Each structure stands twice: as structure tokens, then as C-alpha cells.
Amino acid sequence: MPDLDQDxxxxxxxxxxxxxxxxxxxxxxxxxxxxxxxIKTEFVPFSEDFPDPSMME
Structure with missing residues (x-):
């Protein structure tokens, strides 16, 4: 990876x-x-291991 100057x-x-x-x-x-x-939205997990944020609260 090249070094970048500060600017x-x-x-x-x-x-x-x-x-x-x-x-x-x-x-x-x-x-x-x-x-x-x-329009109502709902959580859709990416995988079975992906936690539902509403369950985390």
C-alpha cells in the first residue's frame, strides 16, 4: 500500500x-x-447467528 501524504x-x-x-x-x-x-418495517437477519436488535434491548 502506498504511503499517503497528510493532505x-x-x-x-x-x-x-x-x-x-x-x-x-x-x-x-x-x-x-x-x-x-x-409502512411497517421488520428486522430480517442476514444469518441465523445475526442477533435481532429488538431482542438486545
Missing amino acids: TRTAVVQHTMNVISFIQQIEEEIQTILEVLD
Whole structure:
């Protein structure tokens, strides 16, 4: 893996933070749409070993 200079590292971190922010905004918009349309959601595990978050609380 090549060594990155500080400016490149900073740019990569900022880009990553921006992408995470966009993902969070999209999740919020989807949740709003689901609520407005009164669409219920349920947990679907990826595998049998994947815990149900509602059971963790």
C-alpha cells in the first residue's frame, strides 16, 4: 500500500465523513417516507447467528 501524504489522508477522511453523512441523511429520508406512507418495517437477519436488535434491548 502506498504511503499517503497528510493532505491526501485528510482528503480521504473528509470524503469518508461526507459519504457517512449522506448515508445518514438518506436513512432519515427513507424513515420519513415509511412513516408518511404508514409502512411497517421488520428486522430480517442476514444469518441465523445475526442477533435481532429488538431482542438486545
